[in-house]
Amino acid sequence: MAITTGIQAMLRVLADSGVRYLFGNPGTTELPLMDALVDDPRLTYLLGLQEIPVMAIADGYAHASRSPAVVNLHISCGLGNAMGMLYNAYREGTPLVVTAGQQDRRLALEEPILWGDMVSVARPWTKWAVEVQRVEDVPVAIRRGLQAAMTPPTGPVFIAIPLDVQMEQAEMDLRGASPPNLLVRPPLESLRRAAAVLAEARNPGILVGSRICEADAVAELVEVADRLGAPVIHEATTSHGRCSFPAQHPLAAEPLPFWSPEVCRRLSEFDVLLAAGMKLFQQYIYHEPARTLPDTVRLVHLDDNPWEIGKNCAAEVGLVGHPRPALAELAELLDAMMTPGQIEAAQARGRRRAAEHAARREALRRQAAAERELRPLSPLGLMESLARVLPDNVAVVEESPTTTLSYFERSGALRNTSGYFAQRGWALGWGLNCAIGVRLAWPDRPVLAVIGDGSAMYGIQGLWTATRYRIPVTFVITNNGQYRILKDCAQELQLPAARAGCFLGLDLAGPAIDFVALAQSLGVAACRVGDPDSLSDVVRESLAGDAPRLVEVAVKRSS
Ligand SMILES: Cc1ncc(C[n+]2csc(CCOP(=O)(O)OP(=O)(O)O)c2C)c(N)n1
Secondary structure (H helix, E strand, O other), X not given: OEEEEHHHHHHHHXXXXXXXXEEEOOOHHHHHHHHHHOOOOOOEEEEOOOHHHHHHXXXXXXXXXXXXXXXXXXXXXXXXXXXXXXXXXXXHOOOEEEEEEEOOOOOHHHOOOOOXXXXXXXXXXXXXXXXXXXXXXXXXXXXXXXXXXXXOOOOOEEEEEXXXXXXXXXXXXXXXXXXXXXOOOOOHHHHHHHHHHHHOOOOEEEEEOHHHHHOOOHHHHHHHHHHHOOOEEEOOHHHOOEOOOOOOOOOEOOOOOOOHHHHHHHHOOOOEEEEEOOOOOOOOOOXXXXXXXXXXOEEEEEEOOHHHOOOOOOOOEEEEOOHHHHHHHHHHHHHHHOOHHHHHHHHHHHHHHHHHHHHHHHHHHHHHHHHOOOOOEOHHHHHHHHHOOOOOOOEEEEEOOOOOOOHHXXXXXXXXXHHEEEOOOOOOOHHHHHHHHHHHHOOOOOEEEEEEHHHHOXXXXXXXXXXXXXXXXXXXXXXXXXXXXXXXXXXXOOOHHHHOOOOOOOEOOOOXXXXXXXXXXXXXXXXXXXXXXXXXXXXXXXXXXXXXXXXXXXXXXXX
């Protein structure tokens, strides 16, 4: 027990829990924190110039470091600016502890400047939201917040601390959080049923989501896929997230298509599907028929979040538990259960899938290589120029909706699965900043961010933070001068003007945005390139460098 202030208690519990960074943007109600940090050697504060960068840098850091990231926001207006990124974190399950100041409670009845009911604002997109009312409760709230953020389903929490509580003193227990071991295996009886269904499948497939990568269970999934000879299918780019299966593995299949009729058609060849760590299904635009999973499929669904199992699609066997021990156990059970005939059939399926996969990958690479001739570069031509220079240990962050096309993964250029980050929540402004957080967590891995011109403008201030703290990220801005995805969606919705090729509010060309000048004004070295060889050269050099750099590339417009 020690006598200290509320804010010192918060810092002590955070430091004792292993937290090293605070990501923030302050106002008056956060000044006790800023003051206390002046000579605190335990925690480093990273200043972001707006709340979108603050939250998204923290998001990237949390995912790459596999630890909770702690954010400090200004009262109501700061939280307001942060809401899009809070939404992303909630959809992704990012373990964020978002703290904020609150007005002095002695003023509250008068409704002082910037006072507001922040808990009600944050609650829908957090696992837990609270305003601490007694200084003695600060350490408990911080410990609980850290633990709640990391416990499945992982996700953000929100803790507001009024100014008077921050400055008050009390005697408190300041020990850090010590979360329990969460490697909980699903019940053996359910695993046996799952293994039996999978073993007897004539043509099994595997649907995989981000939580397999996040649970560090990719190697275990490979073991299961190999035993079954089953292709492994990621979510469509609309909700892709992390890469949970090695892109170069012979069983890595094309991701799911976008719309329900094609998803259903694609899945109709399978008699059994194992869904692992994936939300079934995250659709976007309604299509008839809306059904995604064919009636004929028997579903085995594994997740650490029971809410996901049977949520939209009835599962014959539901497995609730940590994916790593669950998949390891499943592989062992398959070894014990599969008959020689089943093993032989699985091997034959695997060989057939491998041949199909190799042919598809080769055709994609050929097409991309041919498109290198186009000017301005096409999306494929651009991605192929980047793919040529990706180091083995690169981390890639993508937020460029119509340019990236899952090319790194589909072409096999991505050799290290852990380093792939893509949008899941779709509040834009995330990608450029997520990349900064990833690099902060992984100082030894080069980081490439491929960001659309539209997306970049929602969080461009992050460039200043990258320079200020010398965090070397290579930002490639794919500039097509438009919100192309929205034009594509307007056509998909068959809207009358869009069908005639007319759009309003979806072009960024008048005036054109000068990303080179913008980056330079925020302290980041920048250049513009147009041909593929120069692009490859400048990105290769930048990835090996020790400072942030921005490369603007013109991309062919569709209309
Ligand atoms: C904060 C936020 N505002 C608006 C949108 C809607 N939106 C989705 S994609 C998109 C355009 C993205 O443009 P760009 O990054 O240039 O990629 P492109 O579609 O041209 O490939 C917009 C505005 C959003 N998802 N998030």
